[in-house]
Each structure stands twice: as structure tokens, then as C-alpha cells.
Amino acid sequence: MTAERDEILQAVSSAVLAVTRHLSVREVLQVIVRSARRLLDARYAALGVPDEDGSFAEFVAEGITDKQWEAIGPLPRQHGMLGAMLREGAPVRLADLRADPRFEYWPQAHPVMKDFLGVPITDGGEVLGIIFLANKRAGGFTEADQDLLQVFAAHAAMALANARLYERSRELAMLEERNRVARELHDAVTQKLFSLRLSAQAAGAMLKSEPDRAAAELERVQRLAGEALGELRAVIVELRPAELDRHGLAETLRKHVRMLDRLHPARVTYEADELPPLDSAAEVAVLRVAQEALHNALRHAEAARVTVRLSYEGGGLALTVEDDGTGFEQGASRGLGLISMKDRAESVGGRMTVSSAPGKGTTVRMEVCG
Structure with missing residues (x-):
């Protein structure tokens, strides 16, 4: 014994x-x-x-x-x-x-x-x-x-x-990653976009009086835009979470939801269908939209319950993040969060809708074709 x-x-x-x-x-x-x-x-x-x-x-x-x-x-x-x-x-x-x-x-x-x-x-x-x-x-x-x-x-x-x-360290790592992304975007892209804007303004000013110099500035605009696009793509590739390669979208999002459920007073739940192989860029976009929607629900909406669903419907992927929080008036300005989520969805050929009303909670839905 x-x-x-x-x-x-x-x-x-x-x-x-x-x-x-x-x-x-x-x-x-x-x-x-x-x-x-x-x-x-x-x-x-x-x-x-x-x-x-x-x-x-x-x-x-x-x-x-x-x-x-x-x-x-x-x-x-x-x-x-x-x-x-x-x-x-x-x-x-x-x-x-x-x-x-x-x-x-x-x-x-x-x-x-x-x-x-x-x-x-x-x-x-x-x-x-x-x-x-x-x-x-x-x-x-x-x-x-x-x-x-x-x-x-x-x-x-x-x-x-x-x-x-471990879960607290993961949340800190996520915050550090967000800050690093901001620095990367500023260093790698923002300065070039600023130069691009100045060159475009100069070309516009010289277009009638000095067309040859205007043409040269427009060539510079084209070159700077190409460089900015290339650097932006490099940043996006680097930002693909390693968990997506190891576990796939459904499991990565499940782990993220479970971590948030333990770290916050709100009850955060997750449901997912069996998913077919997905486009890499679409996986990143769906994950980032889900993270942003969860961040809004847990930090700003005063939600008691948040539900995340991943479903495969009619050959397409649908993400839904629904909370029972304070909600807001449709059409009211909600800052850059909703704009960035919409841009992410559209960048992979998808679309995002938001349904909300004061006191009625908020539902964020993103759809991407398979």
C-alpha cells in the first residue's frame, strides 16, 4: 500500500x-x-x-x-x-x-x-x-x-x-502586445503616411504651375504608399497569434473566453460549431473582432453576462458577441473600437453589424464567407 x-x-x-x-x-x-x-x-x-x-x-x-x-x-x-x-x-x-x-x-x-x-x-x-x-x-x-x-x-x-x-500573466502579455502593436504601427507606418500626405499636398499645389515637379511628387506618393503597404502587411503577419497556428480559431477563442470568465465578475460563456479550415487572414480578423467586442462588454458595458458564439452557416463563418450591459443609442459615436472592428471585418471580405439600445445590451455580429 x-x-x-x-x-x-x-x-x-x-x-x-x-x-x-x-x-x-x-x-x-x-x-x-x-x-x-x-x-x-x-x-x-x-x-x-x-x-x-x-x-x-x-x-x-x-x-x-x-x-x-x-x-x-x-x-x-x-x-x-x-x-x-x-x-x-x-x-x-x-x-x-x-x-x-x-x-x-x-x-x-x-x-x-x-x-x-x-x-x-x-x-x-x-x-x-x-x-x-x-x-x-x-x-x-x-x-x-x-x-x-x-x-x-x-x-x-x-x-x-x-x-x-498564468491567466493573469496572459492578460498582462496581451496588454503589452497591444502597446507593442501601437509602437510598431507608429514607427513603421505612421511616419511614411505623414510623408505621403505632404507629398500629395505638394503635388496638388504644383499641378498647374509646375507639372513636371508635380509628376515627380506623385511618383514619390506611389512609392511611399507601396512601402507603407508592405510594412503594414509585415506587421499584420507578425501579429498573427501563435495560438492560432497551434490550436486553430475555435480553441484559441475558447481559451481566451475561459481566461476572461475567471478574471472578471461577469459570466462569460462560449459556444462553437465544428469549423472547416479557414483562411489565415479571416481567422486573425475574427479573433481580433471577438477580443475587441469582449473588451468593450467587460470594461465599458457593465455586463453581467456575455455570450460568444462561433457558428458555420451556409458556407460562411459567423461570430456573435452578445452582452446584457448598458447598451447605447444606435448611431451615437462609440470611439475607434467599433470602427476598427468594422474595418477588420471588411478587410477580409466580411461585414460587421452592431445592435444595441440603452439598457438592452449589445450584440456584435461578424460574418465572413467561407
Whole structure:
């Protein structure tokens, strides 16, 4: 048993370290729950990470089949023993969960749980979640079982803390990238466009009095415009996110939405159809429009819920970003954000529409032909 225990704990440690290699946090939590259930010989095991809406942002369980989950229904709320553990932040070990006054009820299809062992997952005094076991196969849970489950809880805390740091670093990296893009565009393109404008003005002024000099200035305009276009294209190619090459548009956007959902109070959800191979420029345009629309919804619209959808309709790709925020009067000036999104859509032969009204939220929709 000691050898098996060491082997399982080593596997859990490896899984936690894998978070730093961008393995899904949910997959790591599943490894932890599966290992805890096996090592402590319990029929059921689960781990929940609460959200701010009274439910759970993550909830993984072992011992319950997909069919049982479907019959049970939605994820549990933060009530009963789960809610009490989140509030109290202390371990709970019971011979019969149902006899404890903190227990409330289960859905009709929920399996009956008797002996119970739960441990909070904490980081610096903050309760990040809970991990619990039920129905030990041989006898009830012991103090030694509780000590061992606390080891698993510590591993889960490291996984969640690492995930938070990684997601915050990604957001900082995105902000730094936006600033770098602004500098690149200024250095590589803006100065040439300024020279182009001056040359065009000079040519216009000399067109009647000095046509030969005007022709020379127009040639300079043509050359500067070509150079500016070439440099702009180089910047755009460089700005193609590496994630698009590794994961494709649907997965890249899913990861971005999941990160924003964890970093912001609003609930951000994502839905996507199976997508065929897409044009590279179209992928970049759709991703950037989605990012800009999400930025507006989360930073300016005071939205509580934001939904992102990627669908393939009639041979074309459709992106929809819908929020329940403050909205705005159609036709009112909304700054450069909507203009840049519209330009991006049109640059790949697509179109973008915005539907909004005060107090009615906003829907941004971009369509690109396949």
C-alpha cells in the first residue's frame, strides 16, 4: 500500500506541475480527485471551485456516470454542506452526512451518501474550493484519511494558484502586445503616411504651375504608399497569434473566453460549431473582432453576462458577441473600437453589424464567407 500511495502522490505532483506547461486546470483537478478516491478507497469523490453566482466555476467528480449526471441535472449550488464548508473553511468528517444539521437535500437522482470527509482548498487564508469523499468501501473515514486528503487539497491549491498566475500573466502579455502593436504601427507606418500626405499636398499645389515637379511628387506618393503597404502587411503577419497556428480559431477563442470568465465578475460563456479550415487572414480578423467586442462588454458595458458564439452557416463563418450591459443609442459615436472592428471585418471580405439600445445590451455580429 505504501508503494501504491507514493506512486499516486507522485502522479498527482506531476499533474500539478503540468499546469505550468499549459495543461488544462480541469484535467489536473480530475487527476487529483481520481487519485484521492482511489487511494482512500471511497465510492464517490468530488472537487468544487465556487463562482460568484452561487454555483461552481469548476466541479469535477468521480464515481458518477454520465447518465447519472444527466439525471441529477445542473451543477450543485453553494448550499447545504458544500456551502457551509466554503463559509467555514474547516475540515468535516462525519459518520452520516444526513444526520448533520448543515445537510439540506439532494436532487431525486443523486446517489445516497453516508460517511463523508471534506477538506477546504485554501491559499493564504482564502478558500478556493473544497474536495470531498463519500461512502468509504471499508469502514468510515479516519483521521489519517483526513490528513491524506489535506495533502490532495494542498496540491489542488497549487494547481489553482498556478492557473491564476498564468491567466493573469496572459492578460498582462496581451496588454503589452497591444502597446507593442501601437509602437510598431507608429514607427513603421505612421511616419511614411505623414510623408505621403505632404507629398500629395505638394503635388496638388504644383499641378498647374509646375507639372513636371508635380509628376515627380506623385511618383514619390506611389512609392511611399507601396512601402507603407508592405510594412503594414509585415506587421499584420507578425501579429498573427501563435495560438492560432497551434490550436486553430475555435480553441484559441475558447481559451481566451475561459481566461476572461475567471478574471472578471461577469459570466462569460462560449459556444462553437465544428469549423472547416479557414483562411489565415479571416481567422486573425475574427479573433481580433471577438477580443475587441469582449473588451468593450467587460470594461465599458457593465455586463453581467456575455455570450460568444462561433457558428458555420451556409458556407460562411459567423461570430456573435452578445452582452446584457448598458447598451447605447444606435448611431451615437462609440470611439475607434467599433470602427476598427468594422474595418477588420471588411478587410477580409466580411461585414460587421452592431445592435444595441440603452439598457438592452449589445450584440456584435461578424460574418465572413467561407
